[in-house]
Amino acid sequence: MVAQEFTVDLSKPLVFQVGHLGEAYQDWVHQPIVSKEGPRFFANDFLEFLTCTVWWAIPTIWLPVVCWFITMSVRMGHTIPEVALMVMSGVFLWTLIEYTLHRFLFHMKTKTYWANTAHYLLHGCHHKHPMDGLRLVFPPAATAILCVPFWNMVKLIATPSTTPALFGGGLLGYVMYDCTHYYLHHGQPSKDLARNLKRYHLNHHFRVQSKGFGITSRLWDIVFETLPPSEISGKTC
Structure with a gap:
């Protein structure tokens, strides 16, 4: 007797359902449902609350933390130009972290119950x-x-006095990334740069999900040769 294929019930909390998809999970999760109304994740109201975040919470919470870390390096004796260079280096480091996490962690292949569940979350x-x-x-x-x-x-690659500013720069890079990511999905850019970046990212969602892992730029997709085919050929996505 052939086992019946598991079907996700979208009217019920999803998190503890998706693991049952097994090897079919990858195909299911990459068939997007375009709706501004998100699904329910958990039956428990508190757990459900923890999964929801308004975009403006990111700069509101983390920019003061960024400033605090940056001022730590200033208090330790570094000049403003030196600290500015550290912060820019941290932002640049974040772009590589952003690409690496997106490509190798966020897009890892899963098929077991708990791996599917963790990946979905x-x-x-x-x-x-x-x-x-x-x-x-x-x-x-x-x-x-x-x-x-x-x-x-960061502590492993920096001195005690440069670590705070480098980390602050990396955290600033994260804030820029998350706000940019939200804007690419919900904003209506009028400038060519932002419009092309939005097109590039939506191409990753709706066309070639195994390419185009950069969110804030194409830099590391160029370096590691993961540009979408249309970008390689010089066409717009």
């Missing part, structure tokens, strides 16, 4: 419901947890 939900405005930016509580390993990583 991390990034799969965004591909399934790309216009869900409350689950487009990263929840601050999760960001705070991830800041710990990133702080330790």
Whole structure:
């Protein structure tokens, strides 16, 4: 007797359903549902609340933290031009982190129950419901947890007095990334640069989901040769 294929019930909380898709999860999660109304994740109201974040919470919460880290390096004796260079270096480092996380973690292939569930919470939900405005930016509580390993990583490559400004620059890069990401989905850019970036990102969602991992720029897609075919041929996406 052939086992019946599992079907996700979109009218019920999704998180603990998607794992049952097994190997079919990858195909399911990359068939987007274009609706501004997001699905329910959990039956528990508190857990559901934790998954929802308005975009303006990101700069409101994290920009003061960025300023605090930057001023730490100033208080340790660095000049404003030196600190500015550290911050720009941190922003640049973030662009590589952004690309690496998106390509290798957010787009990892999963097929077991818990791996599918974790992937859906991390990034799969965004591909399934790309216009869900409350689950487009990263929840601050999760960001705070991830800041710990990133702080330790920066400490390994920097001195005690340069670490805060470098980390602050990286955190600033993250804020720019999350706000840019939200704008690319919900904004209506009038300038060519922003309009082309929006087209580039939506191409990743709706055409070639295995290419075009850069959000704030194409830089690392060019370096690591993951540009979408239409970009390589010089056509617009």
